[in-house]
Amino acid sequence: MSTTPAPLPDRSGPGAGAPSAGPVRERGDACPGALRLHAADDGALARIRLPGGLLTVRQAGALARIAEESGDGHLDLTSRGNVQLRGLADGCGGTVAGQLRRHGLLPSDRHDRIRNVAASPLCGVDGWTPDSGPVPGAAPADVQGWARELDELLCSDDAGTDLTELSGRFLFGLDDGRGDIVALRPDVTLIASGAGQAGVCFGTTGPGLRVAAADAPRAAVLAAAEFLAAREACGSTAWRVRELAPGQRPSIARLADRLAAAGISCTPLPGLRPPLGEPPAPGPVTGPGGVCALSVTAPLGRLTVAQWRLALRVAGEKGDRTLRVTPWRGLVVPGLPAQEAPGLLAELAGAGFVTDADSAWHRAGACAGRPGCAKSLADVRADAAACLADGQAAGAAALPVYWSGCERRCGHPGGGPWVDVLATGDGYRVAVQDGRRDTAPRTVTTAGLAGAVAAARTTT
Numbered sequence: 001m002s003t004t005p006a007p008l009p010d011r012s013g014p015g016a017g018a019p020s021a022g023p024v025r026e027r028g029d030a031c032p033g034a035l036r037l038h039a040a041d042d043g044a045l046a047r048i049r050l051p052g053g054l055l056t057v058r059q060a061g062a063l064a065r066i067a068e069e070s071g072d073g074h075l076d077l078t079s080r081g082n083v084q085l086r087g088l089a090d091g092c093g094g095t096v097a098g099q100l101r102r103h104g105l106l107p108s109d110r111h112d113r114i115r116n117v118a119a120s121p122l123c124g125v126d127g128w129t130p131d132s133g134p135v136p137g138a139a140p141a142d143v144q145g146w147a148r149e150l151d152e153l154l155c156s157d158d159a160g161t162d163l164t165e166l167s168g169r170f171l172f173g174l175d176d177g178r179g180d181i182v183a184l185r186p187d188v189t190l191i192a193s194g195a196g197q198a199g200v201c202f203g204t205t206g207p208g209l210r211v212a213a214a215d216a217p218r219a220a221v222l223a224a225a226e227f228l229a230a231r232e233a234c235g236s237t238a239w240r241v242r243e244l245a246p247g248q249r250p251s252i253a254r255l256a257d258r259l260a261a262a263g264i265s266c267t268p269l270p271g272l273r274p275p276l277g278e279p280p281a282p283g284p285v286t287g288p289g290g291v292c293a294l295s296v297t298a299p300l301g302r303l304t305v306a307q308w309r310l311a312l313r314v315a316g317e318k319g320d321r322t323l324r325v326t327p328w329r330g331l332v333v334p335g336l337p338a339q340e341a342p343g344l345l346a347e348l349a350g351a352g353f354v355t356d357a358d359s360a361w362h363r364a365g366a367c368a369g370r371p372g373c374a375k376s377l378a379d380v381r382a383d384a385a386a387c388l389a390d391g392q393a394a395g396a397a398a399l400p401v402y403w404s405g406c407e408r409r410c411g412h413p414g415g416g417p418w419v420d421v422l423a424t425g426d427g428y429r430v431a432v433q434d435g436r437r438d439t440a441p442r443t444v445t446t447a448g449l450a451g452a453v454a455a456a457r458t459t460t
């Protein structure tokens with residue numbers, strides 16, 4: 001069994017490593033969608049895109065019914081704030097698509113897989129404002145409004161470019177200024193900058209352009225069109241901006257011309273360098289005016305229909321009848337009376353949600369593994385659950401940890417150090433990854449796994 005440090009494969013997902021130019025793409029991406037289902041070993045898999053992670057209670061109820069009637073009774077939350085349904089029966093694709101259309105979850109068949117939009121999930125909830133953090137009385141940005149408008153624009157075929165040419169991995173990031181979405185390393189980033197303004201850039205650092213916040217969604221669409229133009233100009237089939245070599249990447253000057261032609265005023269931001277922020281911690285989130293939200297995460301990213309329905313009952317009966325799915329496999333339930341928040345949080349904790357940043361399950365994830373994925377060398381979810389139930393390495397400072405059934409490491413975290421637990425066939429290899437290399441790898445049997453993971457999570 002080798003202990004040689006190995007580079008991570010290109011993941012082309014949020015938080016992946018940072019190659020200056022990525023692999024040559026000889027085929028289209030294989031990302032599943034609501035219509036293009038992935039044939040897994042445990043049945044078909046559908047990915048339901050939720051721009052900004054936004055759901056009404058009614059839509060969330062529809063997803064629960066589909067999971068219960070056509071799937072395996074679970075809902076997986078993804079690293080982009082989407083929902084996946086697994087174990088779908090043969091031949092149910094048409095019925096599922098019809099249910100999604102009826103509830104506004106499949107607004108355009110053609111554009112389904114390009115609706116990849118992540119937005120700061122606590123925007124407007126905790127009183128954060130773009131320039132100065134939480135300032136009483138100051139107006140927050142409205143990145144949820146941006147997400148809705150951007151989704152409509154993506155589906156409208158109105159950009160003068162066929163945006164369906166975008167890969168299913170191309171990510172729009174809408175950040176309210178705190179830097180949580182910037183940390184996901186989107187392809188096109190909008191970042192609120194206060195006084196009704198926003199920055200737009202390719203990737204997450206400048207040069208960028210300043211536009212009026214009201215124009216930001218249109219600017220993002222035109223930036224995606226500019227990416228496609230740059231890709232075509234160099235004959236590339238890159239899926240993401242960072243896969244293009246530096247000299248081939250889309251030009252901010254040409255984007256400025258494109259905005260001007262569309263009647264959007266902009267000014268240069270030569271050194272745009274948005275902050276990097278943290279995801280919402282599990283627990284109550286106090287907002288202005290006695291209104292509260294609850295932030296919870298799904299254990300290993302998966303909820304039963306019963307857990308999901310509990311969250312939507314809280315949202316429907318006590319909240320503002322909406323839910324936000326976060327890119328950290330969690331839910332935010334906004335609009336709750338502050339005095340009821342502790343009791344509601346306890347109810348969610350009792351149902352198995354992660355509600356405390358000190359929990360060993362906080363920032364822990366796993367891929368599908370065996371038996372759902374034929375490539376997996378282990379039942380990584382069961383092994384992860386056994387380790388985490390042990391309770392070692394609890395604490396908000398513990399590093400994120402991720403179990404993978406094979407070297408593809410689907411859905412692994414990024415943006416900072418994390419513990420990579422990789423199945424080897426006769427045990428696991430445990431190492432701390434920083435995006436390009438790993439350190440202090442150990443190979444252990446399943447019996448020694450909990451201790452090895454706990455030690456790695458507390459590596460400083």
Ligand code: SF4
Nearest residue numbers: 367373405406409410
């Ligand atoms: S990392 Fe490997 S085992 Fe896990 S879901 Fe991806 S392909 Fe399957």
